[in-house]
């Protein structure tokens with residue numbers, strides 16, 4: 366029997382929309398469910414799916430931040446209209462009184478009623494009032510709108526059951542997302558719950574960890590899955606908590622990133638849970654238990670080395686990998702002294718961003734202690750030029766001057782966002798002597814070709 370199709374939207378880090386389209390287009394697997402009309406938008410991808418398709422998107426997407434199911438989209442003039450739109454939704458059909466909930470609101474700066482990352486006023490603020498984008502200046506305050514939507518959900522429940530569900534702003538069972546532009550209000554039910562980059566394995570972080578879905582995207586943009594299949598070695602010499610290392614391992618073994626966590630759709634009343642068991646079972650069968658490529662990380666900070674190792678071990682346990690599988694290795698080393706672990710390979714990393722954290726000097730180094738970013742990058746570049754001929758080096762950085770600092774010419778640069786930080790994803794192809802490629806313009810193409 367065919368199931369209803371829902372309009373869905375999957376937000377993702379800006380710059381990864383093309384990859385997310387490719388991911389969703391490979392679904393559904395094993396003929397379970399439907400995923401149709403996959404279309405990119407700035408900061409996400411819209412598509413249509415049935416329940417099994419929504420389950421698979423949550424379970425398999427490495428790049429999406431959430432999978433949102435659209436309940437309604439209507440024009441509005443004021444807070445009362447938004448309350449009425451929310452009150453009219455059949456909330457009691459979607460979830461139980463026993464489930465607590467939370468309302469998130471995003472007001473878009475333009476006329477787009479789709480949730481995008483990086484262009485929004487985010488809810489909730491730490492304290493006090495939020496600034497309203499000009500597009501919704503006709504509303505009293507965004508906090509008041511959020512309150513009215515919450516009231517509408519509670520009033521709907523009260524009219525039907527005499528009781529109302531609880532609010533939980535920290536770990537709600539159900540999240541309702543409201544997206545406003547100047548004329549339309551869109552209501553979504555979040556089928557993910559915790560954001561999808563929270564895979565469950567990274568409990569230990571450093572100061573500026575990269576999100577798991579961005580790390581997964583960086584690996585895919587560097588064609589890691591194909592290069593892993595060809596036996597190439599991977600190194601992250603600024604590995605921090607080991608995010609890129611774990612995501613690389615999951616991609617190589619074809620482990621569904623969501624296999625170690627739960628999802629909000631499991632609480633939704635119409636969701637057919639027997640299909641969820643089938644979808645998960647199919648994902649477990651998909652795991653390719655083969656010897657891992659050499660995946661190495663290093664960091665100058667002993668504390669981060671320890672955290673990365675713990676995260677890798679936790680991931681192996683949570684995803685049920687066999688105990689005898691050799692896992693990615695992590696060593697303590699300054700990037701500018703790290704010897705190449707193989708004659709050829711791939712470096713993928715996000716070195717310290719000036720804005721977010723300090724570069725650490727290796728005071729035992731044979732080099733003079735680098736006090737500045739420039740010094741580290743200059744020493745690292747020397748190391749790359751001397752010892753990494755034949756390697757491809759991919760670096761995400763908010764520093765647009767990075768190639769100049771490294772005195773290397775990039776062969777590709779791709780605009781990407783790390784949260785709100787506008788970055789470039791640079792690729793340098795190391796050849797004997799120096800990198801002789803011409804600098805390239807920002808690439809509009811989401812894919813980066815292998816060397």
Ligand SMILES: C[S@@+](CC[C@H](N)C(=O)[O-])C[C@H]1O[C@@H](n2cnc3c(N)ncnc32)[C@H](O)[C@@H]1O
Pocket residue numbers: 570571573574575576602603604605606607608609663664665666669698699700701715716717718723724725726727741
């Ligand atoms: C932006 S963080 C990387 C975060 C990492 N991708 C993660 O997800 O956790 C940069 C890392 O570079 C490390 N670092 C700073 N200076 C370094 C150096 N000279 N050599 C190696 N690592 C260094 C810091 O300890 C930090 O863990």
